[in-house]
Amino acid sequence: MNIGEVRPYGDRMNDGAIQISFSLPVPVSARSIEAVKLIAARMGMNNIRLVHAQDMGNNFSFYILYGAINISVDLQAIHVPEVELQLFDFWEINDLIRREFERKVVVIGATIGVDAHTVGLDAIISAKGFGGESGLERYPQFEVFNLGAQVPPELVVEYSKKIHADVVLVSQVVTQRNVHLFNLSLLAELLEAEKLRDKLILICGGPYINAQVALETGFDAGFGPGTTPLQVASFIVHELMKRKMRKK
Ligand code: B12
Structure with a gap:
């Protein structure tokens, strides 16, 4: 070999x-x-x-x-997109948001379409968290709305508008007949049609999600099995800072 x-x-x-x-x-x-x-x-x-x-x-x-x-x-012959991530810790994330944005970051989470699997999204969002880490609800600088399971993409759009969301977290666990690709693309398109897409950080996750699926469906990042809340929180802060720099 x-x-x-x-x-x-x-x-x-x-x-x-x-x-x-x-x-x-x-x-x-x-x-x-x-x-x-x-x-x-x-x-x-x-x-x-x-x-x-x-x-x-x-x-x-x-x-x-x-x-x-x-x-x-x-391995050298394999070329796939990867989410490049520099991890911050819990305190750094809250300090950075407080200092750089001077307000809380509003996050919406939902499992969309007919998908009823909530455990993965809860692992990232709920205070109890995952893998020994607290979920985003525990971070004082995130204001989190968990819409739960089987949420129609249209409702995610409506809610994002209503509460001026900064981040939308979407879980897709069921991938039979590529239903996840349909749901994710639909949500990205609906947000685009409402002129909300560029104002949002759009993140998907699930056991069969990766960076490639995210890019193909119009998302900013995709997280797969074993993802922890800190990875997601770190990505959000990096992305917010990148966008702030771009605006200057
Ligand atoms: C528990 C479970 C259920 C429960 C769900 C309860 C609930 N409230 O969530 C119930 C019994 C309801 C259920 C139903 C069904 N299930 Co089910 N279920 C599972 C099971 C056993 C565990 C899933 C789980 O909780 N994993 C633990 C979490 C922590 O892991 P995770 O989801 O991967 O999440 C992590 C990452 O993926 C990521 N992540 C996930 N979401 C997000 C979102 C964001 C934004 C981010 C950043 C990260 C992220 O972070 C998480 C933490 O690391 C899996 C098999 C398995 N062992 O995985 C099957 C499984 C997911 N189910 C499956 C199926 C087919 C079904 C049913 C269609 C069965 C049926 N014929 O009725 C129905 C579908 C119902 C529906 N409408 O959706 C298939 C899916 C196959 C596929 N690829 O499409 C699986 C893989 C089983 C199998 N091998 O066939 N299921």
């Missing part, structure tokens, strides 16, 4: 160990187990070990397998 290439590992470096799981629309049987191993083999896995096979009812079954693959990728 070349320097810069990476391959999954389990016991030893570069042993190619992976775990996969999937369901079949049949009950567990000797035949279904053989089918599962065949599917894994056809995916290029070797040294296949089935570690879990379970009936799920209604003639469906679930399987977990271990095995190894012989694939590696060159």
